[in-house]
Amino acid sequence: MASPPNTPQTTDASHPFKRPSADIIIILRSCDLVDFHVHSFILTEASPFFSGMFELPQPSQADSGTPDAAPAPPVIDMAEDAETLDLLLRLLYPIVKPPLEEPKLLARVLKAATKYEMAWPVTVVSERLLAITSSNALQVWAAACQARTGLEGVARQAALVLRVSGIGVNLLEVETLAQLKDCLEDMFGISAGDYLRLKQFLRAAQSDIDAGRLTLLSPQPEAMTHPPLISPSPFSTDLPSPDVSCRSLRQRGLGSEQSFKAHSLILSMRSPVLKARLGLVSDPLPALGDANSKKNPSGGTLAVLEFDEEPEIVSLLLKVCYNDQEDLPVDLELTPIAELLRACGKYQMIRIEDLVRAAWNKIAISRPLEAFFVAICQGLDDCARAAAKNVLSGPIPDAYTPVMESAPALAYHRLLVYYDACRAVRKERLVAFKNRIPSSFYVHDRGRFFSDGVQKAIHEFAEGTHGVAPHMGYPKHALPNVLTNAMSTNSTLRRSQVWEFIEILVEGVTSVPDVVAAAIDEVQIELA
Template sequence: MPKTSRKTSHDRNTGAPQGAAQPPFDIQAADVVFRTADGVDFHVYKIILSLSSPFFAEMFSLKPPPSLSDVTSVANEPIVIPETAKTFDALLRICYPVDNPDFDDLSFAETVLEAAVKYQIAVARKVISIDRFAQTHPLRVFAIACRLQLEDEAAHAADVYKKAHFSGFDNRKTVIPSELFPDSTLRLSAGQCYRLFQYCLKSSTRPILFSKHYDPCAPIKTAPLSAQEKVAPPSFTIAGADIVLRSIEGEDFATHTVLLRLVGAEALIDSTYTAISEETGPLPVTQVAVSSHTLRDFLAVLHPASCYEVNDALRLWNLTQFSIHHSFPTILDACRKQAIRVCASQPLATYLVAAHAGWQGEALTAARLLVSQQIQDMYSPVMEDTSASIYCSLLRFHRDSADSVSKVLNSSVSGCSQGITNPTLRPSSIYTPVVERELSLFVTAGSETCRGCQQPVSPLTEDTQADPAPSGNRGKSSKKRINKYYIHDPHSSCKYDVSQLLASSAALEKRIEEALLKVTLS
């Protein structure tokens, strides 16, 4: 097929085709013509596409307006599509009673499968099997399947990935090696990456829906808006409003054009039309492709007399995205200040919002608040719209912080009596969970030694002991007593307890804090 230069949509509609399609898509008697992005005309039969695709069946069932029904030159114009000739040719061969094309290349299979999902050609999923690529490219197949919502393919790829990289993984470790992080080119969301790691690290047999927006460990239920929440604040319906912003739910918000111009929102003013609103009367209306919640937050922050605070990180994310999309720097500055306020209570979501918006200081502050927490088990709805690379950057920061704590402990803790003076003099540090986590392997693994007394430590597992059989009950089975040990228990021989050590050692705590402050986001 000859290479041609790409023209505009108008040129392709009115100009001559740039190439001829391969048989059987060159039959001039066919009743519809599609023109691809590279200018190739495909002559196809409507009945074949209608039987293969509900999308095309509905499109062909629509009748043209009466003013155009008798104009042959207009009605027979090619339908311009964004796919290339190579992709559309393969897609049509799946629908036609001809030999199916070969899909030996994953990139080509992905492109055609994506078009098939778009045009609702279900049979393509059987013809284009991406499962066979899972053994060599499990993460890439997983990303494709999640993006196209192919749950069976995603589950198979996740299983292959788990067996290849997590079969011998020690679940007591709290960090995932960076070489297992997905590449940024895979277009995975943080939520999909989180569910993949949950599947690989957990032993639960409950199936995980990888492409769905939820936390498999604790599904989030969103309560519907109450009637009071649906009512716009009084400041949005003040007298003198000269424009109405309408949300995607159809809710109207009256405001002033002068306020919109102050934040550079001229685009919202210029795209208005006159309509009758039940609440505001005949005012110019702008349809805004955003939810009522986000539009309400936008106008509340916009109002000069407002002290409005967005206390929910998900709503802050939506408002930030809306402001970035429409280039509202004033609103973005307000969002940045709001992020600082919610950081302490919602550090994970704040980090995701700040990192996506490029607020490095706020992102670093939130990341440091997460150092002492098990972030691999933490979920936020914001993760569904954030890239996996941002999430993996946080995991990497968490790992580097743990490494820094380990280095301090390796050089500071050498004996069980070191630093222990009076444990009651100082409160327990926020870094105590980090230190306990780093030392847990030394009091649970049989091949390791205790940090306190340097003696070998037996594995601390469930210890089953048989109680002596009561007199007169010989020959009968005796009850068993189970002693459970936990990783934060002090060593039984020397009573070494890192919590007391850290709580009593201001110098060690200071060294840990200084080491953590040197860790940066990558």
């Protein structure tokens, strides 16, 4: 009989996971649809996770409606791909072991072995990662970050090798960060916090390394201190006759369901998307998983409107729908505001989006690094670009915010590359300005004036480690102050009127900061 058209086509794994036999009663199906026929007793002995699973009551053959048919082995859908499962199972089986050389694959196997509580593969793979560290230090560090659990020692050993290797030295220089992306490709599974801690480890004093003061896979406790989150009160309305129940699809188990009574007229006025969904309220059979409205299954008079957002975000969204002239709660953090902003865009709530964006900008301007990573995590590219420009207001090589633990390392890498590009543009403009100043000239009745002091001051200013952008990174009068201080130390110039020289310096006081700012604004951060 031909398979139904929507049935996924599977293939069997290679030996020894291919041939069914009487004592093979489990099929592990990989996420890429490869079936592994495995012995249940091996999984039971190797994994408390599977042992507990097999102790659960299993459906009898009579329950299947075909009591006389040969029992079909149960199929367990796995989150891992075939390559990962194949190596993991070969480590469990009493067969010749394959080579263990590829750090990325070992990281995936280690992560799966940890999840399924398989102590033997965890030990074997961890030891193998340590063994190949000397020739694959950066990749082993990345593997430790991706697998995480219990691999602080592996990550530390890799970082120690990097401290004395060429790429370890390069990591200390922002100018060479592009090489890191080439080595790690997309850096999937590595957080921005991991990336920062590696950079700090590589530049740390040896005494701090020896004392064990630095970690690589988890932040120091003091780095995680932040004010407690405040949950605003749930939405409710005193308006009579609500006709729709707004419910989040992201409920947290039985007993946690939360819905909010609202009015379809108000929602329709705020959002054309919700208006269209409410127009389908009479549709008796919406598509499975469709977030459209449908009749309340309890048979009540309220229609049910389902949202993909968390209950707290649905509540906030309803609050601003009903009170769009009021500010958002003052205690909101950047993450819920970003989620709310994304929901406003999704539902095309243009008026409300302006209100939410104003709340975002008010906080983001003072916490630009956090705003950048929150925007990245929420897919708000325009907010991320604006935050990246605000990040230029100060030095970022060691700056930290807890959201970096959930933000991708690739975003942090791109931010550092962008920051470095802006620094280069700033330095180029300031050096060009410095080079226009004559090295010396004769002042009538005053003697020869040498401008090396002024040029040195500008050079040090261009090389400084403070922020990049003239309009944010330092006050706009900072460069004029540098020039004024440098000139005031020369008595010859102070008592003379040298118009050509002063004219150039006046340009530096008035227009060069704006030229630098305009050049920096032309630099774009890569987000994808």
